[in-house]
Amino acid sequence: MGSHVPLATRVPTAIAARDADFGRHLVRFAASGGAFFGSEKWGGEGCDEGFGGRLASGDGADTTDAAVVDELTHAGVDARQILGRAVAEAIDLRRRRALLDVAGGSGIYACCLVAQHPHLKATVLEKRPVDTVARAAIAKRGFAGTVWVVAGDMFKDSWPAGFDVHLISNVLHDWDVPVVKKILARSFESMAPGGLVVIHDAHLNAGKSGPLHVAEYSAMLMHSTEGRCYSVAEMREYLREVGYRFEKFTPTAAGRSIVTARKPA
Numbered sequence: 001m002g003s004h005v006p007l008a009t010r011v012p013t014a015i016a017a018r019d020a021d022f023g024r025h026l027v028r029f030a031a032s033g034g035a036f037f038g039s040e041k042w043g044g045e046g047c048d049e050g051f052g053g054r055l056a057s058g059d060g061a062d063t064t065d066a067a068v069v070d071e072l073t074h075a076g077v078d079a080r081q082i083l084g085r086a087v088a089e090a091i092d093l094r095r096r097r098a099l100l101d102v103a104g105g106s107g108i109y110a111c112c113l114v115a116q117h118p119h120l121k122a123t124v125l126e127k128r129p130v131d132t133v134a135r136a137a138i139a140k141r142g143f144a145g146t147v148w149v150v151a152g153d154m155f156k157d158s159w160p161a162g163f164d165v166h167l168i169s170n171v172l173h174d175w176d177v178p179v180v181k182k183i184l185a186r187s188f189e190s191m192a193p194g195g196l197v198v199i200h201d202a203h204l205n206a207g208k209s210g211p212l213h214v215a216e217y218s219a220m221l222m223h224s225t226e227g228r229c230y231s232v233a234e235m236r237e238y239l240r241e242v243g244y245r246f247e248k249f250t251p252t253a254a255g256r257s258i259v260t261a262r263k264p265a
């Protein structure tokens with residue numbers, strides 16, 4: 001029989017409050033997002049341009065209600081900001097200098113990391129036209145000059161060199177195993193010796209018996225993308241195959257976690 005301990009007694013109050021805030025913003029996001037996403041496939045082709053891309057080109061705006069777009073954008077950003085801060089607090093980047101946020105979307109994670117670690121320079125690698133949205137969002141947050149954006153296709157173009165941290169956040173869950181391994185291999189090739197790769201995602205436990213909410217999220221991803229949630233054990237193995245040395249698994253917020261690994265010096 002499993003031991004079901006009420007969540008509130010298992011997690012510190014600050015974390016519980018942060019997760020509750022995340023939930024509130026997610027409900028706002030879902031409530032305002034229906035008109036936008038409809039049957040749009042995430043991952044694969046749909047994800048190539050992403051929400052930001054459709055906003056940039058204007059062709060995703062089935063809705064004519066600017067307030068819906070505004071609420072959707074802000075709710076998504078507010079939720080991600082909570083996750084971003086949790087990632088920034090969970091990793092020791094004191095001796096790191098340059099971070100590449102791979103397929104970094106609006107750059108919210110790069111901004112959160114630079115806010116927490118001001119000595120760090122960050123660059124977001126994003127596909128066109130999302131790079132334009134990212135640049136504008138970063139400037140709006142006041143991070144122009146600290147967080148840069150490079151337009152590129154992570155599958156076809158060379159990844160910029162000279163970075164000693166790669167953040168791969170909520171990206172691998174969009175793709176099937178061969179593509180996941182390709183992304184990790186590309187990271188390893190371009191990573192500075194001794195560099196750190198940080199995989200931020202919703203991870204299943206090593207035995208794939210839970211957590212239940214990650215399994216549910218994985219089922220949703222399997223329906224709507226080419227990917228799923230990977231387990232800590234799978235991630236560890238894929239990282240090892242491309243040459244990385246697994247470092248650790250750290251829970252962050254709202255069922256998300258980070259897996260870190262190092263490239264040998």
Ligand SMILES: C[S@@+](CC[C@H](N)C(=O)[O-])C[C@H]1O[C@@H](n2cnc3c(N)ncnc32)[C@H](O)[C@@H]1O
Binds near residue numbers: 104126154169
């Ligand atoms: C699920 S979003 C994750 C965004 C961000 N990292 C986060 O954690 O919120 C996936 C991102 O991958 C980007 N993307 C998809 N295909 C790409 C490609 N071939 N090259 C670069 N970015 C790509 C999309 O534009 C989108 O912003």
